[in-house]
Amino acid sequence: MRVVQVKCPRCQQPIYSKVKDLAFYCQHCRTMHIRNGGTNIIDFDIAEFSPNARGDRVYMPFWRLFSSFTINQANVAGGTFHKLSRMIKGTANGGNLFIYVPAWETAVDEFKRWSMGMTEGQPMYSLRQDFNNVERGPTAITKEEAMQLADFVVVTMEAERPGTLQYLDYSLQVHDARLVYLPFVRGAQGLVSGL
Amino acid sequence: MAISVGLNCPACGGAIQVAEGDNVLNCGYCGSLLWAEGDAGVMTVAYRNVQGRDSVLRATEQWWRKGWKARDLREKGKLLECYPIYLPFWSTTTRVAGWICGYEERRHTDREGNVRTERIPMEEMVLNDYRYTSIACDPGDLGIRYLRNVGGEASFADFESIPTFESTTSKDEMIATSKQRALEEARGDANVPHITFERVIAIPKGISRIYYPVWVVRYSYGERMYMATVDGVTGNVLSGRAPGDPLYQSLAVTAGTSIGGLIAAGGLAFGLGAGEGLLALIGLVVGGAVLALTYRFFRHGSEIVEGDFEGKAADMRGKLMKEARRTFRGFHT
Numbered sequence: 247m248r249v250v251q252v253k254c255p256r257c258q259q260p261i262y263s264k265v266k267d268l269a270f271y272c273q274h275c276r277t278m279h280i281r282n283g284g285t286n287i288i289d290f291d292i293a294e295f296s297p298n299a300r301g302d303r304v305y306m307p308f309w310r311l312f313s314s315f316t317i318n319q320a321n322v323a324g325g326t327f328h329k330l331s332r333m334i335k336g337t338a339n340g341g342n343l344f345i346y347v348p349a350w351e352t353a354v355d356e357f358k359r360w361s362m363g364m365t366e367g368q369p370m371y372s373l374r375q376d377f378n379n380v381e382r383g384p385t386a387i388t389k390e391e392a393m394q395l396a397d398f399v400v401v402t403m404e405a406e407r408p409g410t411l412q413y414l415d416y417s418l419q420v421h422d423a424r425l426v427y428l429p430f431v432r433g434a435q436g437l438v439s440g441l
Numbered sequence: 442m443a444i445s446v447g448l449n450c451p452a453c454g455g456a457i458q459v460a461e462g463d464n465v466l467n468c469g470y471c472g473s474l475l476w477a478e479g480d481a482g483v484m485t486v487a488y489r490n491v492q493g494r495d496s497v498l499r500a501t502e503q504w505w506r507k508g509w510k511a512r513d514l515r516e517k518g519k520l521l522e523c524y525p526i527y528l529p530f531w532s533t534t535t536r537v538a539g540w541i542c543g544y545e546e547r548r549h550t551d552r553e554g555n556v557r558t559e560r561i562p563m564e565e566m567v568l569n570d571y572r573y574t575s576i577a578c579d580p581g582d583l584g585i586r587y588l589r590n591v592g593g594e595a596s597f598a599d600f601e602s603i604p605t606f607e608s609t610t611s612k613d614e615m616i617a618t619s620k621q622r623a624l625e626e627a628r629g630d631a632n633v634p635h636i637t638f639e640r641v642i643a644i645p646k647g648i649s650r651i652y653y654p655v656w657v658v659r660y661s662y663g664e665r666m667y668m669a670t671v672d673g674v675t676g677n678v679l680s681g682r683a684p685g686d687p688l689y690q691s692l693a694v695t696a697g698t699s700i701g702g703l704i705a706a707g708g709l710a711f712g713l714g715a716g717e718g719l720l721a722l723i724g725l726v727v728g729g730a731v732l733a734l735t736y737r738f739f740r741h742g743s744e745i746v747e748g749d750f751e752g753k754a755a756d757m758r759g760k761l762m763k764e765a766r767r768t769f770r771g772f773h774t
């Protein structure tokens with residue numbers, strides 16, 4: 247086994263961190279890279295905090311999966327699909343959505359809360375170029391894992407209405423995953439969205 | 442499980458801590474972020490052997506005194522060999538995510554004695570990580586299949602001086618079996634008595650190779666050869682074969698046979714006396730079962746076998762896997 251120092255693949259500066267983070271961010275040239283077999287530079291988003299978000303600010307990473315879905319079942323209207331059907335416009339039987347998968351190591355409830363919350367809410371945000379010295383939560387879920395969790399997020403969303411799960415008939419395709427840093431404020435009850 | 446490896450920070454030379462399964466490391470001295478790369482993407486760690494010949498022999502002698510082993514083993518047992526080896530194990534983490542649906546049945550009896558069965562629908566979410574280990578080479582006659590200890594210090598320091606068994610079993614196969622087991626266990630954890638539908642996936646989160654020190658002790662008793670293996674980290678006996686004690690055995694066989702016979706006979710007599718064929722049948726079955734157990738226990742002849750040996754594997758697997766799981770759960774949560 248070999249241990250190497252993590253360096254930015256663009257500017258070759260070493261990366262320092264006190265936490266184990268799978269997303270390596272270079273402070274010098276603002277390059278983010280991940281390692282899965284090779285070294286891959288990735289695109290990422292940093293969302294702007296709402297001016298009202300006061301307190302202990304922190305950026306938490308999400309894998310935002312650009313996905314499309316098709317509802318195969320004929321009787322959709324007001325029927326089996328609860329959340330997905332709301333995202334359909336007009337007479338189409340499918341559509342696109344961003345599925346948000348928390349990329350940090352979450353407890354079950356936290357995973358459920360933030361994957362549901364963000365995917366249902368489809369947040370709108372403006373982008374920033376840097377983290378503005380706000381703390382960044384470490385990424386623990388790989389892109390591949392996140393993509394495999396897409397279906398679970400959709401099913402869990404629909405599962406809020408009991409008795410529907412076995413009748414769900416749809417197909418889901420994940421086209422792309424992007425690491426997105428969303429703003430949060432640490433509260434007494436855990437994280438609160440800072441959007 | 443923070444364990445130090447005989448590796449140094451490539452930036453500052455400080456000793457670094459590595460946890461099995463974690464590719465990202467932090468240097469505690471200079472703050473560098475480090476990346477551990479295994480061969481062909483598999484991270485490899487080795488545990489430090491902390492046992493010596495003396496402690497291993499002491500553990501073996503204590504083990505001889507336990508159970509129904511020959512009482513004169515300490516006097517008549519002759520040590521032939523005692524040496525350490527490194528055995529390779531696979532260690533996997535698998536995440537299961539999904540929903541398991543079905544129902545639970547509850548029986549209600551009303552005043553007239555009519556039984557009504559109520560089906561209570563259940564929808565259970567599962568999101569859990571499962572860890573498994575399995576030996577990564579042919580264990581031969583060692584009686585070791587799983588790694589149950591996950592604590593201890595890892596080191597490559599003495600790695601060169603102890604013979605190492607190469608891993609021969611396939612990594613992909615281990616990932617596949619881990620997925621299968623994790624799904625089965627998740628179904629158990631969901632606790633839905635009657636499953637009608639499920640939508641679950643098993644995601645392999647990581648696989649690493651662990652070299653674990655094991656001491657092999659070979660000894661003879663009379664004409665026959667026996668062996669034991671001792672954990673090089675904890676010093677506990679992992680597996681072994683030992684001569685059984687003839688007295689204990691004859692006592693047990695006699696007791697087993699008599700009890701089995703008595704139950705059978707008692708059931709027969711009582712059953713027939715009461716004019717109830719069913720009771721007699723139950724007596725016979727229970728009596729027969731006791732006899733079968735007695736026979737099974739001693740079918741290895743005068744040998745006591747502990748550990749996970751081929752042939753015995755079928756009986757032992759369930760038990761061992763459960764133990765292994767418990768260990769990992771405890772560690773994980």
Ligand SMILES: [Zn+2]
Nearest residue numbers: 254257272275
């Ligand atoms: Zn850079």
Ligand SMILES: [Zn+2]
Nearest residue numbers: 450453468471
């Ligand atoms: Zn260092």
